[in-house]
Amino acid sequence: GNSVTQMEGPVTLSEEAFLTINCTYTATGYPSLFWYVQYPGEGLQLLLKATKADDKGSNKGFEATYRKETTSFHLEKGSVQVSDSAVYFCALNRGSTLGRLYFGRGTQLTVWP
Amino acid sequence: SAVISQKPSRDICQRGTSLTIQCQVDSQVTMMFWYRQQPGQSLTLIATANQGSEATYESGFVIDKFPISRPNLTFSTLTVSNMSPEDSSIYLCSVEDLGNTQYFGPGTRLTVL
Numbered sequence: 001g002n003s004v005t006q007m008e009g010p011v012t013l014s015e016e017a018f019l020t021i022n023c024t025y026t027a028t029g030y031p032s033l034f035w036y037v038q039y040p041g042e043g044l045q046l047l048l049k050a051t052k053a054d055d056k057g058s059n060k061g062f063e064a065t066y067r068k069e070t071t072s073f074h075l076e077k078g079s080v081q082v083s084d085s086a087v088y089f090c091a092l093n094r095g096s097t098l099g100r101l102y103f104g105r106g107t108q109l110t111v112w113p
Numbered sequence: 114s115a116v117i118s119q120k121p122s123r124d125i126c127q128r129g130t131s132l133t134i135q136c137q138v139d140s141q142v143t144m145m146f147w148y149r150q151q152p153g154q155s156l157t158l159i160a161t162a163n164q165g166s167e168a169t170y171e172s173g174f175v176i177d178k179f180p181i182s183r184p185n186l187t188f189s190t191l192t193v194s195n196m197s198p199e200d201s202s203i204y205l206c207s208v209e210d211l212g213n214t215q216y217f218g219p220g221t222r223l224t225v226l
Contacts, residue, residue: 043219
């Protein structure tokens with residue numbers, strides 16, 4: 001089946017610290033992989049994506065590389081800011097016409113000044 | 114990316130009543146999706162709505178409880194019927210672009226008393 005396993009939270013960091021949020025997946029076929037971010041009181045925003053193995057998605061200083069050999073898509077940022085405090089969701093799409101997204105449980109990130 | 118709006122943004126309702134949530138997109142899209150996000154949880158797909166056909170519901174969700182309309186390629190509604198406190202959630206609609214990427218509306222925050 002298709003599933004996403006995401007690092008348990010919450011994660012608490014000081015400003016300028018390095019961030020890693022782990023995400024691994026199980027999927028049939030060749031999924032696309034996504035990170036979405038949900039700021040307090042808001043809906044989901046697409047943060048970055050990768051559609052095939054070895055692709056690196058990046059946006060706003062965040063990066064994630066699609067690793068087929070380890071079935072992983074870990075999110076990283078070299079220096080977090082207070083404004084990065086949010087819930088981060090890893091998700092996969094099978095790439096079929098059905099279009100269903102499978103989400104991880106979400107990781108709450110809090111960054112202190 | 115598509116711009117998606119939802120109405121209402123939030124509501125407080127009495128048990129036994131129904132609420133209809135609207136989702137409007139600024140461009141024509143084939144597939145629209147409705148998700149539920151219960152407090153502190155990840156997103157669960159309720160149904161997929163294609164224009165001109167009946168919605169396809171996920172396991173655990175039925176049309177009598179969550180009727181969906183999709184009258185054209187830019188609009189959809191989700192009704193939460195005969196509400197109970199367990200229906201208190203954020204309801205989000207999303208659309209998929211040609212690259213199999215989903216974009217989300219801001220969500221409707223529903224509280225049932």
